[in-house]
Amino acid sequence: MKVRLRIQRFNPEKDRKPWWGEYEVEAEPVDRVLDALHYVKWYIDGTLALRRSCAHGICGSDAMRINGRNRLACKVLVREAMGEGRGVITVQPLPGLPVIKDLVVDMEPFFANYRKVLPYLINNDPPPERERLQTPEERDRYDDTTKCILCAACTTSCPSFWANREYIGPAAIVQAHRFIFDSRDQGATERLRVLNEWFGVWRCRTIFNCVEACPRGIQITRAIEEVKLAILTGRLS
Amino acid sequence: MKEASRWKRAGGWVDLRGRREGGLAFLLMRLTGIGLVIYLFIHLYVLRLLAQGPEAWDAFIAMAKSPLFLALDGLLILGILYHALNGVRVTLLGLGIGVPHQARLFWGVMTLTLLMTAVAVYAIFAITG
Numbered sequence: 001m002k003v004r005l006r007i008q009r010f011n012p013e014k015d016r017k018p019w020w021g022e023y024e025v026e027a028e029p030v031d032r033v034l035d036a037l038h039y040v041k042w043y044i045d046g047t048l049a050l051r052r053s054c055a056h057g058i059c060g061s062d063a064m065r066i067n068g069r070n071r072l073a074c075k076v077l078v079r080e081a082m083g084e085g086r087g088v089i090t091v092q093p094l095p096g097l098p099v100i101k102d103l104v105v106d107m108e109p110f111f112a113n114y115r116k117v118l119p120y121l122i123n124n125d126p127p128p129e130r131e132r133l134q135t136p137e138e139r140d141r142y143d144d145t146t147k148c149i150l151c152a153a154c155t156t157s158c159p160s161f162w163a164n165r166e167y168i169g170p171a172a173i174v175q176a177h178r179f180i181f182d183s184r185d186q187g188a189t190e191r192l193r194v195l196n197e198w199f200g201v202w203r204c205r206t207i208f209n210c211v212e213a214c215p216r217g218i219q220i221t222r223a224i225e226e227v228k229l230a231i232l233t234g235r236l237s
Numbered sequence: 238m239k240e241a242s243r244w245k246r247a248g249g250w251v252d253l254r255g256r257r258e259g260g261l262a263f264l265l266m267r268l269t270g271i272g273l274v275i276y277l278f279i280h281l282y283v284l285r286l287l288a289q290g291p292e293a294w295d296a297f298i299a300m301a302k303s304p305l306f307l308a309l310d311g312l313l314i315l316g317i318l319y320h321a322l323n324g325v326r327v328t329l330l331g332l333g334i335g336v337p338h339q340a341r342l343f344w345g346v347m348t349l350t351l352l353m354t355a356v357a358v359y360a361i362f363a364i365t366g
Contacts, residue, residue, distance in 0.1 A: 067255070069255030099241075163246070206263075208258070208259025209259065212259070221339070222337065225332075225333035226333065228331070
């Protein structure tokens with residue numbers, strides 16, 4: 001089938017502002033939007049810049065705004081996107097972050113917020129001879145937030161983040177949640193202190209855009225509320 | 238690097254593509270909030286008539302009983318009710334209560350808002366008519 005793509009283009013060396021590039025490509029209905037973008041880059045205009053690595057919904061590199069929704073280009077089928085856009089697929093870079101070129105955004109503000117929550121295991125006990133054991137229930141406590149692939153679809157769909165990039169954002173809170181509620185971790189106090197700051201969890205307005213955007217189906221708002229409760233009560237159970 | 242303007246970035250909240258109940262609730266909350274602030278100032282401005290004596294006030298009250306004004310009262314009640322009831326929803330969600338049911342809570346808020354507005358509008362027209 002013929003697929004019409006409308007892609008937001010911007011070349012910092014040539015353009016003063018972004019413009020729309022229109023392309024017509026041949027694709028199967030069950031191809032992904034990423035395949036259509038590949039077609040444009042490989043056969044029509046090699047200057048199109050986009051990020052992608054695994055192309056199978058695992059690495060989180062190709063998050064972009066397709067028909068106004070933050071999604072992974074490798075997880076949206078052409079027929080699905082064509083239906084939504086009445087025959088035209090609109091592709092834009094993730095909103096809320098500076099555009100480097102075309103669909104490539106500067107992820108540094110996003111990763112700066114990620115680093116703030118100390119996203120690694122903190123445990124000052126002497127290392128045990130074998131694994132640090134955990135019951136299935138203890139593992140289950142933070143299972144949902146282990147699914148995050150740091151694609152930034154959630155954080156860049158958040159109006160609080162659009163208004164102020166200082167806001168730590170849903171992805172960083174999800175990552176913090178993953179360690180705060182891990183029975184093997186001892187860094188919860190420090191992480192909760194970071195998240196209790198001015199631009200921490202309290203900037204969440206429970207808009208649920210992040211939950212709609214997450215390609216992994218993480219119940220992000222629930223995780224944020226659990227972190228808020230942990231801050232308020234000082235308890236992790 | 239190209240940075241979208243602050244206005245353009247923040248303006249994304251009126252873009253409802255791909256957004257569902259939560260996004261709609263937030264947008265309506267903002268709009269009714271802005272509306273109520275504007276109303277507050279109009280209200281205070283009108284109240285100054287009290288300082289100008291009974292004639293000025295009575296003349297205003299006579300105008301306030303016109304059908305157009307009463308219809309605007311209905312709109313005001315709609316805005317107040319939505320803002321108040323959704324405020325309760327947001328408070329509950331903020332306390333971690335009912336997060337998985339947020340969409341159903343939103344439709345509950347909408348139903349209550351419309352029902353109570355209908356009752357209020359009926360009462361207004363029944364009393365003044």
